[in-house]
Amino acid sequence: MGWFKSMLQKAAIKFLNVQPAMQNSITIQEAYTYETNLIRNKLWYRGEAYELEQFFKNISSDPVNKARFWSAVPSKDLMIRKIHSGLPAMIADRLTDIIIADIDNIEIKPENKAWEEISKENKFFEILADSICRTLVSGDGAFKISIDTDISKYPIIEFFDSDRVDYVRKRGRIQEIVFKTIYMKETRKYILKEIYGFGYVKYQLEDERGNQQELSLLEETKELKDVSFDKSLIMAIPLMFFKSVKFEGRGKSIFDNKSDSFDALDEVISQWMDAIRDGRVQRYIPEDLIPRNPNTGELLKPNPFDNKFIATGTSMAENATAKIETSQAEINYLAYAESYANALDMCLQGIISPSTLGIDLKKTDNAEAQREKEKTTLYTRNKLIDVLTEVIPQLVATILKTNDILNNKTPGQYEVSITFGEYASPSFDTVVDVVGKAKSYGIMSIEKVVDELYGDTMTDEEKAIEIRLIKEQNGMMIAEEPKAVDEVIEEDEDIEEVEADDSGELDE
Helix, strand or coil, X not given: CHHHHHHHHXXXXXXXXCCCCCXXXXXXXXXXXXXXXXXXXXXXXXXXHHHHHHHHHHXXXXXXXXXXXHHCCCCCCCCCCCCXXXXXXXXXXXXXXXHHHCEEEXXXXXXXXXXXXXXXXXXXXXXXXXXHHHHHHHCEEEEEEECCCCCCXXXXXXXXXXXHEEEEEECCEEEEEEEEEEEEECCEEEEEEEEEECCEEEEEEEECCCCEECHHHCCCCCCCCCEECCCCCCCEEEEECCECCCXXXXXXXXXXXXXXXXXXXXXXXXXXXXXXXXXXXXXEEEHHHCCECCCCCCECCCECCCECCEEECCCXXXXXXXXXXXXXXXXXHHHHHHHHHHHHHHHHCCCXXXXXXXXXXXXXXXXXXXXXXXXXXXXXXXXXXXXXHHHHHHHHHHHHXXXXXXCCCCCCCCEEEEEECCCCCXXXXXXXXXXXXXXXXXXXXXXXXXXXXXXXXXXXXXXXXXXXXXXXXXXXCCCCCCCCHHHHHHHHHHHHHHHHHHHHXXXX
16 A cells, blocks of 8 residues: 555656755854853843943844844934843842752761861852852853862862853863963953863963963962872862753853843833823923023023923913913823733743742732742742752762862762752641641541641651640540460460469468
């Protein structure tokens, strides 16, 4: 049957004279380089309207960029008030706060007492919060662990943003991490490259043209020397939450696909505020009634805020009287509110829920509906936690191994684990309702009910006491385990022997 179908297809092609499609090459020019894209994301996070306008005007060489709100150039003698919502910074900051607040415990085996001092001196959780936020904005970064006994007797933890980090990969695996630091000397710029690899740290100093220079050229680098240590250890840990599709080997920012949505939101807000300003009460004042300067008698010029009016000519009609007339334009607030809600939804879709940011677009939602809205935030949080569950234990173990090297010890083997709490968990009333139904249906034991209700808020001993009290109040008696027949016979024999002894004592 297959040969017959193939024959019919070939006959149809021959009969219709169908020609195969020609292969044409298509050239597409990228809008941004990696550096330009990184600058754009950082400016969204900084949230300065003047900086955003300068950036988009400088890159608006194509029709798409020119059509954006932040690239718009007003006509002569016309001012546009451009307002930034500040939403990008709120998204990154709130996600960071959620992650840091959910960290329960970092467990190290075998226990290392030096970790508490290292964490306290380096302000570990502050560095961790900063690294999470900057990685969300920039896409990736890396922790650098260094030793400087002039500053601290413990390893020093630093986080470098993606614009100061390069990666050297071999077959998809990182072999080296290059940290770049800029120094200035007599208006000339130099770049120090710290190359962290497995078992070594190397230093290179380059000028603006990429030519290598001596480390002794700068005061800050003259004492740096290459070092080597255990080849199984690299004193640098990369951090990346999402992979970039446009830039291979680099991370993806949460702002990468939202730039146009942020631009649209700012345009809606700016137009709304502009309409409110233009919708103020207009006063039409005849020339005879215009306020004058009491000293010179000159007509006062209108002020757009506190003294705004429109001058009209004096009427020459019979019985005409000069009077001040007022009017106010109607503003369609409902249309602006709808546009704002839609633009806001586009900005937050797939990243975070409005209720997480304290935004309630529907005032009638109950508690259950609010928790349902938190699911988007929960998905994003779970993705970040999955990455941090691998990175943070690796980072802590590397820090402890570096501390061993600092103290002239062989790097130890440490098993580090981190636990996170729950987010947007249901209320106690909801848990009681759900668990109570399961118990009434006979599909959940009392032990499981107590565990689900109280979780980590009770210890095992307190849960055992609570279970016993519940059983006693419900009339459940704790019976002894049934004994085997052999055990019963042995007990009877023991009793007979005791009775015989007692009877002998009585006879005596």
